[in-house]
Amino acid sequence: MNDFEPGTVWLVGAGPGDPDLLTRKAERLIRAADVIFHDALVGRGILHLALRRTRLVSVGKRSGRHSKEQKTIDALIVEAALSGKRVVRLKGGDPAIFARAAEEMAACRAHGVAVRICPGVTAASAAAADLGVSLTLRGMARRLTFVTAHVRAGQEPDLDWRALADPQATLAIYMGKAAAPDVSAGLMAAGLPGDTPVALAESASLPERRTLMTRLDLLPLAAQAGLGDGPALILVGAALKPEVLAEPAPANLRALSVSASDHTSLYRCASGG
Numbered sequence: 333m334n335d336f337e338p339g340t341v342w343l344v345g346a347g348p349g350d351p352d353l354l355t356r357k358a359e360r361l362i363r364a365a366d367v368i369f370h371d372a373l374v375g376r377g378i379l380h381l382a383l384r385r386t387r388l389v390s391v392g393k394r395s396g397r398h399s400k401e402q403k404t405i406d407a408l409i410v411e412a413a414l415s416g417k418r419v420v421r422l423k424g425g426d427p428a429i430f431a432r433a434a435e436e437m438a439a440c441r442a443h444g445v446a447v448r449i450c451p452g453v454t455a456a457s458a459a460a461a462d463l464g465v466s467l468t469l470r471g472m473a474r475r476l477t478f479v480t481a482h483v484r485a486g487q488e489p490d491l492d493w494r495a496l497a498d499p500q501a502t503l504a505i506y507m508g509k510a511a512a513p514d515v516s517a518g519l520m521a522a523g524l525p526g527d528t529p530v531a532l533a534e535s536a537s538l539p540e541r542r543t544l545m546t547r548l549d550l551l552p553l554a555a556q557a558g559l560g561d562g563p564a565l566i567l568v569g570a571a572l573k574p575e576v577l578a579e580p581a582p583a584n585l586r587a588l589s590v591s592a593s594d595h596t597s598l599y600r601c602a603s604g605g
């Protein structure tokens with residue numbers, strides 16, 4: 333199938349990290365690319381799929397460590413396409429979720445460069461899979477909200493806590509690790525109970541992944557004590573309730589059982605019990 337002409341750009345979703353979660357189309361585009369501009373969160377296992385002739389350019393962005401300005405990235409992509417290259421812009425997760433896809437597509441279109449999106453598995457889906465939970469739940473979680481709590485250093489997240497504090501919703505909070513205390517305080521002030529279930533998933537889908545079950549009032553403590561340096565997602569809502577997981581956990585979910593006991597000790601520690 334020739335859907336990758338020279339001089340065109342594909343924004344490709346690399347998924348949450350596990351190369352097995354890459355789509356077949358993403359792999360085909362990666363192998364056809366002349367140049368790949370990739371994010372920091374795209375792992376080696378995925379970059380190894382590129383052919384040796386393909387130029388790999390890191391335009392990595394990690395929290396607090398922006399290696400290139402967005403405008404520079406836009407210009408690099410456009411320039412490569414205008415010079416006749418097949419360009420892949422490889423992004424963690426799904427390119428259309430908190431990934432600056434709109435800016436990059438606008439830059440391409442402004443220069444007459446054809447640009448398309450190849451979707452990927454977003455971090456919230458990978459986190460739910462690692463935790464063994466459903467993000468929606470009949471009668472209990474009818475709404476799923478993706479929100480970013482990313483803020484510049486020294487600022488608080490500018491979020492509408494009232495709109496987000498919906499007991500019938502699951503909240504998937506991207507880039508929220510540093511903002512965990514604000515998330516907890518903001519949602520509780522807007523009416524969500526302190527015992528609302530919360531799950532933390534770090535490096536979802538990867539061998540080094542960590543999962544942690546806690547509750548909204550303990551979220552700051554859990555995020556501080558339970559997470560490392562990897563990318564992490566916060567899930568909030570009744571769908572994550574431990575009793576929803578009444579079935580015995582399959583063997584591959586033992587990490588969650590360990591995490592659940594971490595939660596108990598975190599809870600006891602915080603409540604003096």
Ligand SMILES: C[S@@+](CC[C@H](N)C(=O)[O-])C[C@H]1O[C@@H](n2cnc3c(N)ncnc32)[C@H](O)[C@@H]1O
Nearest residue numbers: 348425426429454455506507535536563564565
């Ligand atoms: C700039 S956003 C990109 C989101 C991405 N486009 C997606 O659809 O997953 C980066 C944030 O996604 C989340 N994230 C990405 N990969 C993750 C992973 N493997 N495990 C947990 N969270 C992840 C983290 O909240 C991280 O700070």
